[in-house]
Structure formats: structure tokens, C-alpha cells
Amino acid sequence: MAFGDGMEGRRGLVSSQGEEMExxxxxxxxxxxxxDGPAGAGKSTLARLLGERLxxxxxxxxxxxxxxxxxxxxxxxxxxxxxxxxKLARELKIxxxxxxxxxxxxxxxxxxxxxxxxxxxxxxxxxxxxxxxxREALLELQRKxxxxxxVMEGRDIGTVILPDADVKIFLTAxxxxxAWRRYLELKEKGHEVDLEDLEKEIEERxxxxxxxxxxxxxxxxxxxxxxxxxxxxxxxxxxxxxxIREKCGIG
Ligand code: DC
Numbered sequence: 494m495a496f497g498d499g500m501e502g503r504r505g506l507v508s509s510q511g512e513e514m515e516x517x518x519x520x521x522x523x524x525x526x527x528x529d530g531p532a533g534a535g536k537s538t539l540a541r542l543l544g545e546r547l548x549x550x551x552x553x554x555x556x557x558x559x560x561x562x563x564x565x566x567x568x569x570x571x572x573x574x575x576x577x578x579x580k581l582a583r584e585l586k587i588x589x590x591x592x593x594x595x596x597x598x599x600x601x602x603x604x605x606x607x608x609x610x611x612x613x614x615x616x617x618x619x620x621x622x623x624x625x626x627x628r629e630a631l632l633e634l635q636r637k638x639x640x641x642x643x644v645m646e647g648r649d650i651g652t653v654i655l656p657d658a659d660v661k662i663f664l665t666a667x668x669x670x671x672a673w674r675r676y677l678e679l680k681e682k683g684h685e686v687d688l689e690d691l692e693k694e695i696e697e698r699x700x701x702x703x704x705x706x707x708x709x710x711x712x713x714x715x716x717x718x719x720x721x722x723x724x725x726x727x728x729x730x731x732x733x734x735x736x737i738r739e740k741c742g743i744g
Contacts, residue, residue: 522549523642525657526737527650530664531699531710533671535721535729539664540646541596542730543737550589551596552638554647554654555618557587557631559609560600562617572620579626587634612684619698625707628653648702651713660740661716662733668695670722 526543528536537553544551561582562572570577588599597606608614621627628649635654639645645654651661666674672692679686703710712718717736721729737743 527658582630649708
């Protein structure tokens with residue numbers, strides 16, 4: 494593939510006098526790419542494919558909140574118990590490991606990749622993630638995961654976690670399209686779901702995720718908006734690579 498073969502991104506530097514200094518190259522494998530947007534817009538798919546094509550790690554931060562929700566659920570900690578949830582968050586041992594099935598999520602050494610995707614844990618992950626102390630407790634963990642570069646996706650990556658990301662993409666799609674994608678995904682995994690219920694659930698999660706007081710879902714001022722309603726997966730990746738190239742001054 495031409496993109497990524499020995500090419501380097503460029504980051505413009507400005508001197509203390511405000512003059513443009515010579516551009517400093519950022520090696521592609523150290524790029525930090527932030528992808529934010531609502532559930533079902535295609536963030537995980539895009540982050541995975543960009544990570545693979547650029548040869549850099551990709552991190553799904555929703556999986557971290559889901560793992561926390563799973564652990565709290567198993568321990569009988571309420572979704573409203575901010576103190577105990579944040580304590581749990583500070584001690585959370587999360588690892589992302591790639592195998593032939595794709596990226597797997599480990600919680601305290603246990604593979605929880607499927608357990609964190611059930612409808613119950615999906616619902617619980619939203620109220621769990623709204624607590625300021627929980628988010629604060631997970632901030633450094635998230636930054637460390639892409640210290641050397643990577644594609645990170647979530648809700649507040651461009652605004653809070655990586656405000657200095659080299660590229661920020663805000664991915665959206667209509668509720669109908671997102672509900673349909675979730676429906677197909679859950680059906681494939683053997684879950685029985687109703688499309689209308691999914692639409693309502695997505696609307697409710699959108700509302701909660703974007704109206705909470707801490708780190709609400711919102712687009713960073715310097716992010717590029719990408720609507721995926723009418724894009725195939727390949728078109729979405731192509732468009733994202735174009736944005737990355739343009740932002741980093743490549744090609
Ligand atoms: O992306 P997802 O559906 O796996 O996310 C699960 C929940 O976690 C979702 O309700 C929003 C929350 N979340 C968050 O608050 N901040 C993030 N960076 C990622 C996810």
C-alpha cells in the first residue's frame with residue numbers, strides 16, 4: 494500500500510515569535526488519531542481498519558467502560574455508587590491483545606470480549622461512565638495506552654483524553670442507520686433483539702451521553718466531521734485516510 498510506506502506526517506511548529514518553524518515530521522507509526530462519535534456510527538470498525546493499515550495499535554475505550562460495568566455488576570456495586578465505582582476504576586486491570594479473532598479485551602486476566610457486549614452490560618455502561626470520578630480514574634490509563642501512538646476511539650478522545658491528537662475525526666450516522674447496524678451485529682452473535690427497541694435505546698444513550706455534565710459527547714473544535722450514512726466500510730476508510738493525509742500534510 495502506498496500510504497504508510499516510509500511516509501511521514503508533518504506537524505507545523507510555531508516559534509515564540511509566532512513565525513513558522515521548519516515542520517517537524519511525525520513518523521506515521523507514532524501518529525495519535527482520535528475518533529469520536531455516537532454508538533453505532535462505525536467508530537470501532539474504522540479504528541480497527543486504520544490501526545491495521547497504518548500498523549499502529551487501536552484502542553476501543555468503550556470496552557474499558559464496559560469492563561468496569563461488568564466488574565461492578567458482578568460485585569453488586571450500584572451504577573449510582575460513584576465512590577466504589579471510581580475505586581474499582583483505579584484498580585481496573587485491562588489489557589487489549591490481538592489474536593486470530595481480532596482485538597480481545599482482558600479484565601483481570603480473563604477474556605471478557607463477549608461478556609461486555611451483552612444488552613445488559615451495554616445498558617449499564619452508560620450510567621457507569623457518567624461519574625466524574627470514574628472518568629478521572631480512567632484518564633491516565635487511556636493516555637498510557639496510546640503513548641507511543643495509535644488510533645483511539647470513544648466519546649471524549651479529541652476533547653479530553655488526547656486534546657493534542659494529530660488527527661481528530663468525529664463520526665456520525667442517523668439513528669436509523671446506527672440501529673440497523675447494531676441489529677445486524679447482535680443478531681449475528683445470536684442475540685434476539687427488536688429493531689424499534691434498539692432505535693429507542695440508541696436515542697436514549699445519545700441523550701444521556703451528550704447531556705451529562707462531565708465529558709459529554711461533543712465534537713472537538715478541530716475535528717473533521719464524517720457522516721457514514723451512505724458510505725460502505727471501504728469508502729469510510731478511504732475518506733478517513735484522505736483526512737489523515739490532508740491533516741498531516743502527506744502526499
Ligand atoms: O462505544 P461503546 O458503545 O462501547 O461505549 C459504551 C459506553 O461507554 C457508552 O454508553 C458511552 C461510554 N463511553 C464514554 O463515556 N466515553 C468513552 N470514551 C467511551 C465510551
